[in-house]
Amino acid sequence: MNANFRVTRRALLALAAALLAACAQIAPVADPLPSWNEGAAKSAIVQFVRKTTDAASPQFVPPAQRVATFDQDGTLWIEQPMYAQLAFALDRVKDVVKAQPSLAGEEPFKTVLSGDRAAMTRIKTEDLLKIVAVSQSGLTIETFHEVVKNWAATAKHPKYGRPYTELVYVPMLEVMKYLRSNGYRTYIVTGGGQEFVRAFAEAVYGVPPEQVVGTMFKLDYAIRDGKPTLTNAPALLFVDDSGGKPVGINMMIGRRPQAAFGNSGGDQQMLEWVTGGTGARLGMLVLHDDAQREFAYGPAAGLPASHVGSFTQALYDDAKKQGWTVISMKSDWKRVFAFD
Amino acid sequence: MNANFRVTRRALLALAAALLAACAQIAPVADPLPSWNEGAAKSAIVQFVRKTTDAASPQFVPPAQRVATFDQDGTLWIEQPMYAQLAFALDRVKDVVKAQPSLAGEEPFKTVLSGDRAAMTRIKTEDLLKIVAVSQSGLTIETFHEVVKNWAATAKHPKYGRPYTELVYVPMLEVMKYLRSNGYRTYIVTGGGQEFVRAFAEAVYGVPPEQVVGTMFKLDYAIRDGKPTLTNAPALLFVDDSGGKPVGINMMIGRRPQAAFGNSGGDQQMLEWVTGGTGARLGMLVLHDDAQREFAYGPAAGLPASHVGSFTQALYDDAKKQGWTVISMKSDWKRVFAFD
Numbered sequence: 001m002n003a004n005f006r007v008t009r010r011a012l013l014a015l016a017a018a019l020l021a022a023c024a025q026i027a028p029v030a031d032p033l034p035s036w037n038e039g040a041a042k043s044a045i046v047q048f049v050r051k052t053t054d055a056a057s058p059q060f061v062p063p064a065q066r067v068a069t070f071d072q073d074g075t076l077w078i079e080q081p082m083y084a085q086l087a088f089a090l091d092r093v094k095d096v097v098k099a100q101p102s103l104a105g106e107e108p109f110k111t112v113l114s115g116d117r118a119a120m121t122r123i124k125t126e127d128l129l130k131i132v133a134v135s136q137s138g139l140t141i142e143t144f145h146e147v148v149k150n151w152a153a154t155a156k157h158p159k160y161g162r163p164y165t166e167l168v169y170v171p172m173l174e175v176m177k178y179l180r181s182n183g184y185r186t187y188i189v190t191g192g193g194q195e196f197v198r199a200f201a202e203a204v205y206g207v208p209p210e211q212v213v214g215t216m217f218k219l220d221y222a223i224r225d226g227k228p229t230l231t232n233a234p235a236l237l238f239v240d241d242s243g244g245k246p247v248g249i250n251m252m253i254g255r256r257p258q259a260a261f262g263n264s265g266g267d268q269q270m271l272e273w274v275t276g277g278t279g280a281r282l283g284m285l286v287l288h289d290d291a292q293r294e295f296a297y298g299p300a301a302g303l304p305a306s307h308v309g310s311f312t313q314a315l316y317d318d319a320k321k322q323g324w325t326v327i328s329m330k331s332d333w334k335r336v337f338a339f340d
Numbered sequence: 341m342n343a344n345f346r347v348t349r350r351a352l353l354a355l356a357a358a359l360l361a362a363c364a365q366i367a368p369v370a371d372p373l374p375s376w377n378e379g380a381a382k383s384a385i386v387q388f389v390r391k392t393t394d395a396a397s398p399q400f401v402p403p404a405q406r407v408a409t410f411d412q413d414g415t416l417w418i419e420q421p422m423y424a425q426l427a428f429a430l431d432r433v434k435d436v437v438k439a440q441p442s443l444a445g446e447e448p449f450k451t452v453l454s455g456d457r458a459a460m461t462r463i464k465t466e467d468l469l470k471i472v473a474v475s476q477s478g479l480t481i482e483t484f485h486e487v488v489k490n491w492a493a494t495a496k497h498p499k500y501g502r503p504y505t506e507l508v509y510v511p512m513l514e515v516m517k518y519l520r521s522n523g524y525r526t527y528i529v530t531g532g533g534q535e536f537v538r539a540f541a542e543a544v545y546g547v548p549p550e551q552v553v554g555t556m557f558k559l560d561y562a563i564r565d566g567k568p569t570l571t572n573a574p575a576l577l578f579v580d581d582s583g584g585k586p587v588g589i590n591m592m593i594g595r596r597p598q599a600a601f602g603n604s605g606g607d608q609q610m611l612e613w614v615t616g617g618t619g620a621r622l623g624m625l626v627l628h629d630d631a632q633r634e635f636a637y638g639p640a641a642g643l644p645a646s647h648v649g650s651f652t653q654a655l656y657d658d659a660k661k662q663g664w665t666v667i668s669m670k671s672d673w674k675r676v677f678a679f680d
Contacts, residue, residue, distance in 0.1 A: 064548060141590060198594050208404060209594025210550075216591060221583035221609055228609070228616040230590055238577065243561035250481060250570055251556060252592060254538050254549025269561055269568070276568040 032178040034334070035171040041284070041332040044325045045175060048282040052258060053182045059280035061258055063183040068259040068282075069213075069249060069270060070176065072190040072197060074309040075263045075286050076205065078167040080295040081158065082121070082308060085192045086128060088151050090120065092135035103134070121307065129236065132193065133217065137234035141195060141219070144232060148199035162339070165204050169286075170340075171333045172261070176205060179259070187211045187257070189249055191241035191266055195232070213248045215240045241266045246273035258282065264309035271324055283324035287311055290330040293340065300326075372518040374674070375511040381624070381672040384665045385515060388622040392598060393522045399620035401598055403523040408599040408622075409553075409589060409610060410516065412530040412537060414649040415603045415626050416545065418507040420635040421498065422461070422648060425532045426468060428491050430460065432475035443474070461647065469576065472533065473557065477574035481535060481559070484572060488539035502679070505544050509626075510680075511673045512601070516545060519599070527551045527597070529589055531581035531606055535572070553588040555580045581606045586613035598622065604649035611664055623664035627651055630669040633676045640666075 036042040052061040073079035093112045096103065103109045108127035111119050123131070136144050152165050160167060176186045188207050190197055194214030201207040218233040240248040246269055249257065259282035260267070260274035267285070275283040288294060288311070289301050296303045298311030305312075319326055329336065376382040392401040413419035433452045436443065443449045448467035451459050463471070476484050492505050500507060516526045528547050530537055534554030541547040558573040580588040586609055589597065599622035600607070600614035611623040628634060628651070629641050636643045638651030645652075659666055669676065 194591070194594075210592065212594065219587045219590060221586045221613070223612070228586065228612045230586055230613075246561045246568065246570055247559045250559060251534070252550065254534075254552065272563070272568045273561070273570075 032181070033171065033174050035174055037332055037334055039332055041325050041327045044282065044284070045178070048259065048280060049178065049182050052280050061279065065255060065258065066179075066182070066184040067187060067253060067255055067257040068176075068179050068184045069187045069189040069253075069257045069261070069274065070172070071262040071264075071267045071270070072188050072192055074288065075261050075267070076168060076172050076188070077164065078157065078294065079263075079309045080288075080297070080306070083192065084164045085132065085196050087155065087164070088148065088196070089128075089131045089135040091151060091155060092147070093131060096134050109134075133234045133236070136193070136195070136217065136232045139232050141230045141232070144195055145199040148196055152200055165200055166339065167337060168204055169333070170335055170338050172286075173205065175261070176207075180206070184259075185211060187213060187249075187253065189213045189240065189245050189260075189270060191215055191239070191244075193217065194240070210252075213240055213245075213252045215244075243269045245270035249273065260284070261286070263288070264311060265315055266309070268315055268318060271322070275322055275324065283319075283322060284327055285311065285315070285319055285324055286327045286329060289328055290333075290336065293336045294329060372521070373511070373514050375514055377672055377674055379672055381665055381667045384622065384624070385518070388599060388620060389518065389522050392620050401619065405595060405598065406519075406522070406524040407527060407593055407595060407597040408516075408519050408524045409527045409529040409593075409597045409601070409614065410512070411602040411604075411607045411610070412528050412532055414628065415601050415607070416508060416512050416528070417504065418497065418634065419603075419649045420628075420637070420646070423532065424504040425472065425536050427495065427504070428488065428536070429468075429471045429475040431491060431495060432487070433471060436474050449474075473574045473576070476533070476535070476557065476572045479572050481570045481572070484535055485539040488536055492540050505540055506679065507677060508544055509673070510675055510678050512626075513545065515601070516547075520546070524599070525551060527553055527589075527593060529553045529580065529585050529600075529610060531555055531579070531584075533557065534580070550592075553580055553585075553592045555584075583609045585610035589613065600624075601626070603628070604651060605655055606649070608655055608658060611662070615662055615664065623659075623662060624667055625651065625655070625659055625664055626667045626669060628669055630673075630676065633680065634669060 033042055033045065051057045051059045054060060070076055073083050090112050093109055097109060097113065104113060108123050108131055111123060112131065139147065152163060155164065156162060157164055157167055179186055186207060188197060188201060188205065188211065192214050194212055194216050197214050198209045198212045201212050216237040218235045218237045220231045220233050222229055222231070238244065238248065245267065249270065256277045257274045258280065260271050261284045262271055263286040271283040275281040287298055287301055289296050289303060297306035299305050299313050300311045300316030373382055373385065391397045391399045394400060410416055413423050430452050433449055437449060437453065444453060448463050448471055451463060452471065479487065492503060495504060496502060497504055497507055519526055526547060528537060528541060528545065528551065532554050534552055534556050537554050538549045538552045541552050556577040558575045558577045560571045560573050562569055562571065578584065578588065585607065589610065596617045597614045598620065600611050601624045602611055603626040615621040615623040627638055627641055629636050629643060637646035639645050639653050640651045640656030
């Protein structure tokens with residue numbers, strides 16, 4: 001071999017690209033959704049991903065537009081017998097009353113301190129918001145995150161005796177991972193507090209803080225002890241629930257997502273907004289019909305109604321009309337939790 | 341050569357990676373900031389990028405945390421003699437009054453319709469917000485974007501006779517591109533309307549909608565003619581200026597950026613918040629001291645004060661104290677606009 005080779009940058013790049021393509025073909029194709037039984041729900045997800053990511057598909061979606069949104073409570077993790085954030089806020093009330101003893105005689109704090117769980121379930125929404133507001137107001141963002149992390153590491157769910165962050169649905173984690181490996185950005189769009197969820201979203205779901213859309217409290221900016229700080233104020237800025245979900249999505253993302261996952265009436269408008277766009281869209285709703293492994297509630301399946309995240313007959317009818325897929329926890333999921 | 345080769349996937353990947361690394365070394369190193377004169381400002385940017393992206397640097401910043409925020413008016417594009425969004429809103433008032441003739445007799449619309457530019461510059465902030473609100477309320481997000489795009493394509497700046505979207509600072513576009521090519525996400529954080537800026541941010545700055553933080557109006561979600569719609573309501577949700585900038589950054593990004601660029605008192609809190617973090621931080625302020633190529637204003641440089649984005653002596657003193665770099669448009673920039 002006597003010829004002189006001049007290795008150009010272009011030739012090297014072409015060779016490298018060809019080798020990488022070859023590697024990709026050698027890679028084994030594993031089932032991306034191993035915790036899902038074969039059926040309409042699993043198939044809807046796989047078909048949606050194929051047709052929106054295959055460049056030859058008429059329904060191809062460019063990577064920049066690949067956005068999927070997930071409700072949290074009842075969709076990604078457990079919401080019974082009460083929202084995790086409410087459990088957190090109730091636990092926090094004791095600390096807050098220690099600092100402001102006058103609150104002990106005022107409702108709704110009086111009811112909370114009584115320990116009467118039945119009475120607590122009857123607390124009205126505006127009073128719940130008062131509890132949530134009090135549980136974080138006056139704390140800087142960083143301190144609030146620490147408080148939430150400490151709570152998440154120690155609080156136990158009454159049924160399972162495990163931390164709430166272990167009560168996450170493995171099949172949904174698989175969907176998030178599958179979508180991300182296909183170029184989708186996965187956002188959480190929750191009625192829960194944005195900062196509450198941010199405190200653990202990256203560790204639990206692999207979702208970074210900029211992809212958490214939630215109910216927002218006002219924040220005060222000030223220099224304290226020479227340091228710039230952001231402190232939670234005891235006032236709501238924005239409620240990210242029901243009709244607020246499309247608004248929150250527009251505010252934080254500025255594009256209409258291609259896919260949305262929910263489980264209750266508070267997600268209906270998000271699913272309408274997402275699946276109302278052109279091209280391939282995916283709308284899915286988790287039905288809690290698995291009393292053995294989790295909980296069973298929702299009149300749509302002849303199950304008892306619930307004041308927490310109920311799947312009503314009206315939502316079921318709307319799902320049929322709109323082409324949304326209902327996920328049966330009982331029959332679509334091989335397992336629910338990682339410890340199953 | 342008689343040996344049998346078994347090409348494993350691992351070996352191919354290693355070879356491909358080695359080739360790509362070789363290609364990267366062969367690539368010529370071009371000046372990433374060709375429109376900048378050599379000096380303290382250019383050097384501050386280059387040094388910041390080097391020390392935060394070199395894995396061996398003690399100030400290395402992991403890619404997920406690489407965020408830089410840019411004010412728009414006066415930092416990325418022209419803000420004199422009036423904010424572009426105000427020029428847009430004033431132009432829109434005529435259309436709005438056509439639809440609602442009763443407004444013609446009411447202030448501030450009466451002043452706007454008089455065409456008296458001097459009187460217009462005296463309109464108070466709350467009245468300006470009224471004009472801005474009226475210029476977009478009742479329109480769906482999609483229609484509002486169309487209206488803004490049409491305006492941007494036709495409206496001309498009074499001094500240059502060119503569209504506002506051509507009055508963008510080339511040196512700042514270079515900084516954004518340079519940061520992005522080093523793994524930074526570049527956000528616009530503007531006192532201007534979030535949807536106003538989104539209408540052109542991707543085309544003009546390469547900034548996608550989810551990276552535009554701005555003043556937000558309330559939105560109404562509803563099904564109209566069978567279609568889910570988001571419509572601008574005539575009420576403010578959030579003002580992204582001064583102390584609102586750190587709040588808007590937290591809301592939309594949920595992390596403290598590593599670098600921030602501004603030009604006026606409305607950016608001071610953003611720079612405080614950003615440079616108040618640990619590790620390598622970059623705070624920069626554009627000083628408009630170039631009457632020939634652009635405008636000259638700002639008491640800090642002995643220039644006239646301006647009611648639009650002024651660089652005060654107090655801001656200048658704060659910049660010195662905080663270690664922020666002042667960019668002199670006149671001496672740091674080889675050229676200002678693409679048409680120079």
